Amino acid sequence: MAGRRIDPAGLAGFAAALGDVEVVRRYATKVVRVPGSDCLWWTGAVSGRGHGRFWFADGRCIVAHRFAFGLQRGVQELEDARVLGHRCDNPLCQRVAPGHVVVSSAQENRREWAHRKEVAGSPLGDPRGARRRARALRDMARRDPREVAAELDRLRRLYGEQMQLPLG
Numbered sequence: 001m002a003g004r005r006i007d008p009a010g011l012a013g014f015a016a017a018l019g020d021v022e023v024v025r026r027y028a029t030k031v032v033r034v035p036g037s038d039c040l041w042w043t044g045a046v047s048g049r050g051h052g053r054f055w056f057a058d059g060r061c062i063v064a065h066r067f068a069f070g071l072q073r074g075v076q077e078l079e080d081a082r083v084l085g086h087r088c089d090n091p092l093c094q095r096v097a098p099g100h101v102v103v104s105s106a107q108e109n110r111r112e113w114a115h116r117k118e119v120a121g122s123p124l125g126d127p128r129g130a131r132r133r134a135r136a137l138r139d140m141a142r143r144d145p146r147e148v149a150a151e152l153d154r155l156r157r158l159y160g161e162q163m164q165l166p167l168g
């Protein structure tokens with residue numbers, strides 16, 4: 001979510017969750033690999049924008065790839081980063097790495113999105129919209145990651161989609 005700060009109590013709760021092996025294990029069970037894709041695919045709840053949602057404590061929810069970022073880089077870096085972007089244009093992706101989930105800014109995210117949406121073959125151009133696309137792919141990833149691989153193949157043939165587009 002763009003630029004939303006976590007209050008100090010929330011931050012402490014989040015830090016505790018990152019250090020809780022049970023919570024981390026629960027998070028990890030919701031992430032799968034898809035053959036032929038470099039992304040790490042979220043199979044849990046999905047938000048209106050197609051992002052993963054992860055309940056790290058009772059009534060406490062965070063955007064799933066922000067949890068991934070916190071796991072890898074720590075709470076302070078997450079707090080400093082504010083805005084994360086998906087260079088792979090896959091809002092379900094949990095992979096914190098160049099080309100996938102990266103530190104961004106609201107302005108940069110908007111600029112990249114507007115640019116890439118217009119590029120032929122962008123997953124952002126899916127006529128279903130981000131949420132319906134993410135939910136459909138999430139359902140498949142949950143049932144069988146090979147279904148996602150087959151669907152990505154189909155989308156490549158149908159729309160000429162490419163998972164990695166130039167940044168422009």
Ligand SMILES: [Zn+2]
Pocket residue numbers: 038039040088090093094095099100101
């Ligand atoms: Zn990715």
